[in-house]
Amino acid sequence: MSTHIDAKQGDIAEVVLLPGDPLRAKFIAENFLANVTQYNTVRNMFGYTGTYQGVRVSVQGSGMGIPSLSIYATELIQDFGVKKIIRVGTAGGLLPELEIGDVLLAEGASTDSNVLQATFGQAISFAPLASFELLCQAHQSAKQLDIPVRVGNIFAADRFYNDEIDNHKLAQYGVMAVEMESAGLFLIGAKYHVQTLSILTVSDNLVTQKYADAKMRETAFQDMMRLALATAVVV
Numbered sequence: 001m002s003t004h005i006d007a008k009q010g011d012i013a014e015v016v017l018l019p020g021d022p023l024r025a026k027f028i029a030e031n032f033l034a035n036v037t038q039y040n041t042v043r044n045m046f047g048y049t050g051t052y053q054g055v056r057v058s059v060q061g062s063g064m065g066i067p068s069l070s071i072y073a074t075e076l077i078q079d080f081g082v083k084k085i086i087r088v089g090t091a092g093g094l095l096p097e098l099e100i101g102d103v104l105l106a107e108g109a110s111t112d113s114n115v116l117q118a119t120f121g122q123a124i125s126f127a128p129l130a131s132f133e134l135l136c137q138a139h140q141s142a143k144q145l146d147i148p149v150r151v152g153n154i155f156a157a158d159r160f161y162n163d164e165i166d167n168h169k170l171a172q173y174g175v176m177a178v179e180m181e182s183a184g185l186f187l188i189g190a191k192y193h194v195q196t197l198s199i200l201t202v203s204d205n206l207v208t209q210k211y212a213d214a215k216m217r218e219t220a221f222q223d224m225m226r227l228a229l230a231t232a233v234v235v
Ligand SMILES: O=P(O)(O)O[C@H]1O[C@H](CO)[C@@H](O)[C@H]1O
Pocket: 019, 020, 021, 063, 064, 065, 088, 089, 090, 091, 160, 179, 180, 181, 217
């Protein structure tokens, strides 16, 4: 076991889906996986392992924000030998044409988090990128499943509520949406040479002010879940 994950060696698959919401982890395990066992309840940050199309897959809640995700991603890699992590998250659209339910593949994650400076110092602006292999696979799987996706930059904000970020300028520079974890995930992937990707569903649009309710965020975004699982099981 690790500090925050009460699993034994071998309980967790080499590929893990990582939603922020532990109830989304439960929903994915109960609705998509076969032969499911629950390996973690510590802090109610649920973790499950099962099979999808015959391949072992785990799904683990990460909590909200880079600090919480970093704990789970690091322990999954260092203590349980995880090789691929796919975040399945929600995001706020910054482009007016994005509708609730649209699926995004994060190619890179800009951020206002201090985690990059804490790692590299002031002189370097590290660019946190998704794994090219996982990104290509997800793009290909999306075509096979007939799930439309947009690929590009997203913004991983340190705060859900803030008045300082210029969303309009981010959108002008092509940043599709805002969420709170991907830059930390991609940084950890780079550090430990582990493949990482974020597949996101637009849960609200900051321009049009449309939004999904909490139940929808927990259960409704099944295109993202099917796409992440299809990507995960390709070895
Ligand atoms: O739906 P999840 O995966 O939690 O992701 C988004 O939702 C949370 C904010 O409501 C943040 O964690 C943000 O990144």
